[in-house]
Amino acid sequence: MTEHHTTPSVVIDHPEEIPGYTYGSADAPASPLTLQDLERLRAAVDLTEEDTEALEAAARILADQADDMVSAWRAKLREQPWLAGYSGHPDGSPNPEYSAASKPRFDRWIIDACTRPLDQAWLDYQNEIGLRHTRAKKNRTDHADSLDHIPMRYLLAFTAVVIATSRQYLAKGGATAKELDRMHAAFTKSVMLHVTVWTRPYVDPVNW
Numbered sequence: 001m002t003e004h005h006t007t008p009s010v011v012i013d014h015p016e017e018i019p020g021y022t023y024g025s026a027d028a029p030a031s032p033l034t035l036q037d038l039e040r041l042r043a044a045v046d047l048t049e050e051d052t053e054a055l056e057a058a059a060r061i062l063a064d065q066a067d068d069m070v071s072a073w074r075a076k077l078r079e080q081p082w083l084a085g086y087s088g089h090p091d092g093s094p095n096p097e098y099s100a101a102s103k104p105r106f107d108r109w110i111i112d113a114c115t116r117p118l119d120q121a122w123l124d125y126q127n128e129i130g131l132r133h134t135r136a137k138k139n140r141t142d143h144a145d146s147l148d149h150i151p152m153r154y155l156l157a158f159t160a161v162v163i164a165t166s167r168q169y170l171a172k173g174g175a176t177a178k179e180l181d182r183m184h185a186a187f188t189k190s191v192m193l194h195v196t197v198w199t200r201p202y203v204d205p206v207n208w
């Protein structure tokens with residue numbers, strides 16, 4: 001299997017085969033955060049046991065759609081010239097190699113965000129994802145020619161797109177309005193928890 005032929009079934013069934021995906025491996029350096037920090041943040045976003053169940057249902061609906069979701073989000077990033085250079089070449093022109101190489105990891109994140117336990121491996125890989133949006137580690141995994149740092153303001157602003165658009169994909173599962181609300185609320189909390197942890201390398205620890 002080559003980097004450019006990573007099929008959705010690899011994303012779902014064999015994530016360990018995704019190039020550059022170091023979740024749970026010793027290649028992901030330890031997060032500076034503690035499990036107590038994580039527990040407090042989980043409480044702050046109010047991610048409950050009920051949300052965890054709703055996320056499991058969401059994962060079943062989103063797994064086959066993750067690829068389409070990421071394609072749609074990336075299309076939105078390409079539309080805005082001030083965002084295009086972070087996923088494309090530095091001048092904003094398309095960089096299909098970089099897109100293809102990093103996409104399976106982004107696809108996998110949607111499933112992970114719904115299913116992974118909030119443990120040390122979670123903390124360590126979220127730290128890694130945060131770093132991969134910053135000049136500490138961006139472009140390195142895929143040896144990409146692209147701008148080397150995504151400003152935090154865009155990371156945060158784009159969270160709105162990820163959360164708002166996820167509802168239409170969740171709705172495709174045929175859930176009742178109440179179940180859809182539950183899943184969307186749970187997914188919102190999970191996304192906010194992730195992105196909040198990703199901001200850690202951007203900010204002075206005292207301010208974070």
Ligand code: HEM
Binds near residue numbers: 021077086105137155
């Ligand atoms: C809520 C907002 C965002 C989410 C949920 C998100 C999610 C992700 C995920 C899961 C990955 C894969 C990390 C890995 O496992 O290696 C990733 C990588 C990446 N994201 Fe984001 N992202 C967000 C915002 C942005 C924005 C605003 C941009 C561009 C303007 C962007 C561009 C990229 C790029 C270029 C990579 C590859 C990084 C690398 O070189 O390793 N992301 N993103």
